[in-house]
Structures are given as C-alpha cells and as structure tokens.
Amino acid sequence: MNAAVNLDTLLPELDHRHLDWLEEEAIFILREVAASFERPGLLFSSGKDSCVVLHLAEKAFKRKISAPGERPRFAGKLPFPLVHVDTGHNFPEVTAFRDARVAELGDRLVVGHLEDSIKKGTIRLAHPLESRNGHQTVTLLETIEENRFDCMIGGARRDEEKARAKERIFSHRDSFGQWQPKEQRPELWTLFNTRHRPGEHFRSFPISNWTELDVWLYIARENIPLPELYYAHQRQVIRRKGLLVPLTDVTPPEAGETVETATVRFRTVGDMTCTCPVESGAQTAADIVAETLTVTVSERGATRMDDRTSDASMERRKKEGYF
Amino acid sequence: MSDTAVNNTDHRETLKGADHRALRFLTAGSVDDGKSTLIGRLLFESQAILADQLDTLAKRAAGEPIDLSLLTDGLEAEREQGITIDVAYRYFATKTRKFIIADAPGHEQYTRNMVTAAAGSDAAVVLVDITKIDWRASPVPLLPQTRRHTLLANLLRVPSIVFAVNKLDAVGDDAAEAFAAVKGSLEAFAAEAGITVAGIIPVSALRGDNVTLPLDAPWYAGPSLLQLLESLPTTQETPQGALLQPVQYVARDDAEEADAAKGTGHQSRVFWGRIAHGSVKAGDAVQVFPSGQGAVVAEVRRAGSSVASAQAGESAGIVLDRQLDISRGDWIGSPAGFQATQRFSATLCWLDTEPAVPGRKYWVRHGNRWCQARIAHIDHRFDIHSLTPTDAHELNVNDIGEVTIELQQPLPVESYASNRVGGALIVVDPTSNRTSGALLVKAAVHA
Numbered sequence: 001m002n003a004a005v006n007l008d009t010l011l012p013e014l015d016h017r018h019l020d021w022l023e024e025e026a027i028f029i030l031r032e033v034a035a036s037f038e039r040p041g042l043l044f045s046s047g048k049d050s051c052v053v054l055h056l057a058e059k060a061f062k063r064k065i066s067a068p069g070e071r072p073r074f075a076g077k078l079p080f081p082l083v084h085v086d087t088g089h090n091f092p093e094v095t096a097f098r099d100a101r102v103a104e105l106g107d108r109l110v111v112g113h114l115e116d117s118i119k120k121g122t123i124r125l126a127h128p129l130e131s132r133n134g135h136q137t138v139t140l141l142e143t144i145e146e147n148r149f150d151c152m153i154g155g156a157r158r159d160e161e162k163a164r165a166k167e168r169i170f171s172h173r174d175s176f177g178q179w180q181p182k183e184q185r186p187e188l189w190t191l192f193n194t195r196h197r198p199g200e201h202f203r204s205f206p207i208s209n210w211t212e213l214d215v216w217l218y219i220a221r222e223n224i225p226l227p228e229l230y231y232a233h234q235r236q237v238i239r240r241k242g243l244l245v246p247l248t249d250v251t252p253p254e255a256g257e258t259v260e261t262a263t264v265r266f267r268t269v270g271d272m273t274c275t276c277p278v279e280s281g282a283q284t285a286a287d288i289v290a291e292t293l294t295v296t297v298s299e300r301g302a303t304r305m306d307d308r309t310s311d312a313s314m315e316r317r318k319k320e321g322y323f
Numbered sequence: 324m325s326d327t328a329v330n331n332t333d334h335r336e337t338l339k340g341a342d343h344r345a346l347r348f349l350t351a352g353s354v355d356d357g358k359s360t361l362i363g364r365l366l367f368e369s370q371a372i373l374a375d376q377l378d379t380l381a382k383r384a385a386g387e388p389i390d391l392s393l394l395t396d397g398l399e400a401e402r403e404q405g406i407t408i409d410v411a412y413r414y415f416a417t418k419t420r421k422f423i424i425a426d427a428p429g430h431e432q433y434t435r436n437m438v439t440a441a442a443g444s445d446a447a448v449v450l451v452d453i454t455k456i457d458w459r460a461s462p463v464p465l466l467p468q469t470r471r472h473t474l475l476a477n478l479l480r481v482p483s484i485v486f487a488v489n490k491l492d493a494v495g496d497d498a499a500e501a502f503a504a505v506k507g508s509l510e511a512f513a514a515e516a517g518i519t520v521a522g523i524i525p526v527s528a529l530r531g532d533n534v535t536l537p538l539d540a541p542w543y544a545g546p547s548l549l550q551l552l553e554s555l556p557t558t559q560e561t562p563q564g565a566l567l568q569p570v571q572y573v574a575r576d577d578a579e580e581a582d583a584a585k586g587t588g589h590q591s592r593v594f595w596g597r598i599a600h601g602s603v604k605a606g607d608a609v610q611v612f613p614s615g616q617g618a619v620v621a622e623v624r625r626a627g628s629s630v631a632s633a634q635a636g637e638s639a640g641i642v643l644d645r646q647l648d649i650s651r652g653d654w655i656g657s658p659a660g661f662q663a664t665q666r667f668s669a670t671l672c673w674l675d676t677e678p679a680v681p682g683r684k685y686w687v688r689h690g691n692r693w694c695q696a697r698i699a700h701i702d703h704r705f706d707i708h709s710l711t712p713t714d715a716h717e718l719n720v721n722d723i724g725e726v727t728i729e730l731q732q733p734l735p736v737e738s739y740a741s742n743r744v745g746g747a748l749i750v751v752d753p754t755s756n757r758t759s760g761a762l763l764v765k766a767a768v769h770a
Contacts, residue, residue: 187410188747190443193688
C-alpha cells in the first residue's frame with residue numbers, strides 16, 4: 001500500500017530534516033544499550049512507536065540490502081531479542097503482523113503471556129472481561145526476571161504524557177522494577193550512567209525526543225511497515241462517552257447501545273479493551289502526516305479509555321513498573 | 324505548526340538548508356518570574372497544546388482565564404507536595420525549527436537542576452522580572468539571582484545567553500523607559516563579566532507580547548523571543564579539527580564473517596562511535612588510543628550503509644585495514660593527535676546529598692570509558708550567591724568548585740571550552756551508583 005515518501009514533495013513548507021538528527025540520536029542510544037548491558041531486550045508491541053524503534057535498531061546493527069524507495073530490508077541480526085507482553089486481548093491483525101515481521105527479520109522473539117500470570121495466580125482478574133492493560137506490568141516484570149533482562153528498550157515518547165516528560169532516556173528501575181521519580185539520576189550530556197546492581201534493571205527510550213508527528217514523518221520517509229489497523233478501514237464500533245469503541249469479543253455493546261459501521265483508523269494500538277480508533281479516511285502514512293498536522297486532540301485523549309480516569313494514572317502505573 | 328509562528332519568521336530563508344537540528348534551551352529564573360507562564364505561552368502559541376489538554380486546564384480554572392503556567396505542571400508528587408524533581412523536557416516546533424526546552428524547576432537550591440539542564444543546552448533564557456527592579460534608579464540594580472543565573476550559565480558554557488525582560492504589561496506606559504533602563508544595566512553587567520549576550524528581549528508572557536509575534540511598539544524594532552531562538556546556533560554544529568572518535572560499540576561484520584567462514588578473507592570489525600571533532604574517510608591514516616597502534620581506514624559506514632565520509636556529530640562505523648585490539652572506551656583519531664593525562668583541573672558541580680570527599684575513589688565516565696578517579700585537591704569553592712571563589716575543603720550538594728582530579732589511567736581529556744565530548748565527565752558514587760557530579764575540564768596538569 002505504501003511507498004517511501006519524499007517529504008520535500010509532500011510538505012515543501014515543512015523543515016523535516018531534524019529527522020536525521022533524531023535518527024542519529026536514537027541509533028546512538030541503541031548502540032549504547034547494546035554496549036553497556038549484558039542482556040538487553042527490545043519491547044516490541046507492533047505499535048507504530050515500536051515499529052520505528054525496530055527500524056532504527058536494524059539501521060544501527062544490520063546492513064541495508066534494499067534499494068532506496070523499496071520496502072526496507074536488512075541483513076544480519078540484532079544483538080538482542082524482541083520481547084512482547086501478550087495480554088491475550090490483542091487485535092488479531094496485530095499479532096499476525098508481529099509473527100510475520102519476526103519471521104521475515106530472522107530475529108528472536110520472547111513472548112510473556114498474561115494468561116500464564118493468571119494461571120500462576122500472580123494476576124487476579126476481578127472480572128473475566130476486565131481490561132488487561134493495567135495488569136501487563138506484572139507479566140512484563142516476570143518476563144524480565146525470567147529472562148534476566150538488564151535493560152528493556154521501549155518506544156515511549158516524552159510528548160505522550162507528562163509523567164513520560166519527566167523520565168530519563170536511561171531510566172533506572174529498582175529490584176521491584178519500579179520507577180522512582182524522586183531518585184532519578186541527572187542525565188548529563190550523553191554520558192549515560194548505566195551502573196546498577198544485580199536484580200535492578202534499566203528502561204531505555206531511544207525516541208524520547210520524538211513527537212507523534214516526527215514518528216509519522218519518519219514512517220512515511222523510511223517506508224516502515226505497520227499493522228494495517230493504522231490505516232483507514234471499515235469497522236464496527238459503538239459510540240461511548242465521546243470515544244469510538246471497537247466491537248470485539250471483549251468489548252460487547254452495553255444495553256441500549258447501537259453498533260454501527262464507520263471508516264476508522266487507530267492512532268495507537270494496545271489492548272482491545274482500552275484502545276479506540278478515530279474516524280479517518282487516511283490510507284497512507286502521507287495522509288496521516290497531513291491529518292496529524294491539523295489534529296486537535298492528543299493521542300491518548302483520543303484513543304485511550306484507561307488513561308482518562310486520573311491526571312496521574314500513567315505516573316502511578318510507571319511507579320509500579322509499567323514501561 | 325503555528326501559523327503565527329510561520330508568518331513572523333521572515334529571516335527563515337537564511338536558515339533553511341543551514342541548520343536543521345533542534346535547539347535545546349533552558350529557562351532560568353524563579354517561579355515568580357513567570358518562567359512557567361513563558362513556557363506555557365510558547366507551547367500554546369506554537370500549538371503544541373491540544374484541545375483535551377486545554378480542557379483539563381479549563382476545568383481547573385472554573386470559568387477564570389486559563390493559567391498557562393499550569394501546562395508545565397508535572398508529577399502528582401510535585402503538585403501535591405511542591406517537591407521539585409529535576410528537569411522535564413518539553414517540545415514544540417515551528418516550520419523552521421524543532422525546540423526542546425529543558426524545564427528545570429526554579430527552586431531555591433537550583434544549581435543541581437540548572438547544571439543538568441545546561442549540560443547539552445545550546446542556549447539559556449534568563450528571565451528578568453521587571454516588577455522586582457527599581458528601574459528608575461541610577462544605576463539600575465539587577466537582582467542577585469539574575470546575576471547568579473547568568474554567571475552560572477556562562478560558567479557551564481551555555482553558548483548563547485538571552486535575557487527575557489518579563490512582565491512589561493505591569494509597567495504600562497512606562498514600558499519603553501523601563502526596558503531601556505534594564506537593558507542598559509544588563510549590558511553593563513555582561514560586559515563587566517565578559518559574557519557575550521545573544522539578545523535582550525522585552526516580553527509579557529502573561530499577555531503574549533513579543534513571545535512569538537513581534538511587538539507592535541515604536542520603541543522596539545528587534546525580534547520576538549521565538550524569532551531570536553529560531554536564529555541561534557545549535558552546538559551540535561560540526562566541530563572542526565583533527566579526527567577524534569570515541570569507540571562506542573564494536574560490531575562484527577556479518578558479511579565478512581561469512582567470507583571468513585569460507586576462507587576468503589579475514590573477519591573484520593566495525594568500530595562505531597559519534598565523532599567528537601574532525602571527519603573521517605577511507606584511506607585516512609589513524610591512530611588508536613591507548614594502544615598507540617596505527618592503521619588505515621578501509622571503509623566508513625553510517626546507519627546500515629557504506630558512505631564516502633563522516634563528520635563530527637555523526638556516528639561513524641570505521642573499518643580498518645588490519646586487525647587491531649580495539650574495544651569500547653578506546654579512541655580512534657588522527658596520528659599523534661592524543662594528549663593524554665592523568666591529572667587535570669576542572670570545574671566540579673556537585674549534585675549528590677553525600678558530600679564530595681577528596682581522596683575517595685569514584686567512578687568517572689569520559690567518552691565511553693569508565694575509569695577510577697579521585698579528587699586530589701579542592702582548589703576553591705564558588706560563593707553560591709556571587710560566584711566569587713572562596714577557600715573550601717569539601718563540596719556539598721549544589722556546590723560548584725574548582726578541583727584537581729587524578730585518574731587511575733591516562734585519558735585524552737581536552738578543555739571543555741574547546742570540545743564538550745573531550746572535556747566533559749560525570750562522577751559516579753561507587754556505592755550508591757548515583758550520578759554525583761559533573762566535571763568540566765579546564766586544563767591538563769603536567770607534573
């Protein structure tokens with residue numbers, strides 16, 4: 001569906017060359033992780049941010065074998081596995097995309113299943129259809145512990161949310177996996193302090209300095225593959241509290257609600273129980289760039305049911321060990 | 324992508340094609356000086372704030388005008404307890420430039436925050452609150468903290484220092500006279516301290532005067548604050564000189580590894596690292612530090628591909644024509660380019676609540692090398708208010724001093740003034756692993 005986009009043609013007015021600088025910085029951070037840690041892993045949810053980080057990792061560690069303009073292909077292996085926390089409530093298109101990408105990449109995938117934590121009893125659901133998003137932290141920390149990961153690379157951006165705006169590029173987590181905002185290490189120049197004790201670990205965020213627009217500009221320029229959910233498609237939805245709730249097995253209509261078909265795309269993909277699409281006819285990354293330039297609602301405001309409950313919900317979850 | 328921000332950037336044609344990197348700047352000034360309002364105003368007028376985020380503020384304002392200072396309101400703990408947690412990073416963009424604000428809380432003891440924000444900043448915006456100044460006096464007295472913030476930014480070698488004279492709305496018809504008086508005083512102070520000022524800009528952050536849109540007043544013909552920020556240089560601009568590349572990551576070359584397996588060639592390695600200064604191309608003779616061995620560059624790579632050359636600021640993958648033992652922390656440079664030392668004088672900014680103890684062993688990081696080091700001597704400490712040197716035997720949190728450092732092994736340190744990569748080190752406490760200090764190298768000390 002997509003081809004690489006020449007941004008000078010798409011947006012002659014916009015100076016997009018800061019993407020080169022952002023790319024340079026992100027690749028530097030990825031190499032820093034590979035050099036400083038013994039057992040890093042790259043969190044790969046198949047969301048657009050982690051697809052961008054994966055592409056950057058390929059650029060940092062592999063050799064490009066595709067011609068300019070072609071869908072990017074690389075030879076070689078990453079120095080760390082991909083890691084996915086599977087809530088069991090993923091959109092099927094996303095899981096299919098993940099498996100197809102991993103098969104193509106030839107890199108290793110580690111999956112932590114939330115279902116396993118439920119079986120073990122480390123997660124107790126109050127209700128079988130409860131959102132599993134908040135419970136991910138338990139499975140994530142168990143996966144980190146089982147695999148003895150000492151640094152998890154994530155695709156979080158500081159423009160997403162104000163608790164994220166406060167987090168370091170190399171974020172120290174204690175032996176409980178928790179983020180302690182008051183204990184953060186000052187980050188001076190690019191002299192990252194990655195020293196830690198056994199049992200502690202780091203989270204590293206190579207695209208901290210990117211915005212949602214930067215991400216879409218980069219996806220368009222680099223022709224990065226994404227799950228098809230990101231582009232306009234027809235979907236059955238329910239209108240609830242100003243959001244479009246996708247009709248799924250785990251998000252059935254409530255009494256009195258009407259199911260309708262709408263042309264939508266997802267701005268973010270997460271757990272089915274808490275991720276909403278927006279109405280849009282954008283079919284390519286270039287269309288989405290144009291749409292993002294005029295958007296008036298933030299990514300989380302438009303798409304997340306669970307983050308609306310409190311001004312500080314992200315901060316609280318991060319303190320518990322959420323990425 | 325603000326229309327206002329686009330319309331008032333007449334000089335951007337000169338920028339286009341020259342400098343596309345983000346400008347990182349910090350804001351200095353205490354909370355009362357309108358720092359949060361100024362940042363809120365910049366974010367709001369550049370449309371970096373979206374409707375749902377404004378809604379949250381509108382609800383809190385309950386019918387009153389929205390308080391833009393709340394946009395920079397951070398964490399739950401900060402809101403509830405008034406605790407400041409050092410720097411937050413905020414983003415906005417115009418069509419010509421991307422900006423990263425290092426938003427350090429204006430706390431009483433802000434040196435730690437300011438050091439963190441200043442490391443890597445291209446510019447400092449020092450807020451001057453005109454309502455706190457007796458601008459009719461002759462000479463006009465500046466507030467001690469204006470002097471201190473400016474001297475601190477200068478000491479940390481933030482390349483561009485800008486004064487934003489704020490709250491001009493509060494002096495009404497006297498704005499022209501008040502601004503001229505304060506400007507004169509700031510210029511005199513800067514000249515006396517030997518500081519080059521990038522601009523002195525009158526603003527009203529509250530009303531939005533001259534923040535992004537130029538001021539419509541007969542007495543001021545200069546740029547708006549945003550226009551000035553759009554024209555300042557970024558420090559990542561290519562430092563010239565001999566090649567110096569700190570080796571960050573050593574990769575095996577997969578393609579050649581396959582050849583090696585077939586017995587068709589040797590297995591070469593790629594030495595990745597961000598070039599501190601100079602440039603590199605195939606055929607260049609280089610030397611490795613600390614081994615001193617020489618080689619010739621066989622190939623240069625960037626992000627996944629071979630390239631003709633790479634220059635300062637870029638990460639280069641260097642492939643050499645022969646096998647040498649090189650690992651992370653080593654340096655690749657022009658032949659005879661290394662001036663290594665085990666002793667140097669430096670400005671030390673102490674950030675840890677545990678005081679600096681001369682003689683104790685710390686970890687320091689220089690480039691990509693971790694090395695043990697000790698503070699051989701505290702030469703003096705700067706008085707926290709005037710920044711004049713005073714005698715001292717220890718440094719406490721938020722102190723800045725001049726020290727002599729002794730290294731366990733020689734390192735190719737350079738002066739911070741000539742190069743940030745070669746002249747910056749962090750000090751890490753070996754017990755707590757906390758980042759305890761920042762070192763800005765002054766000069767090697769030869770015994």
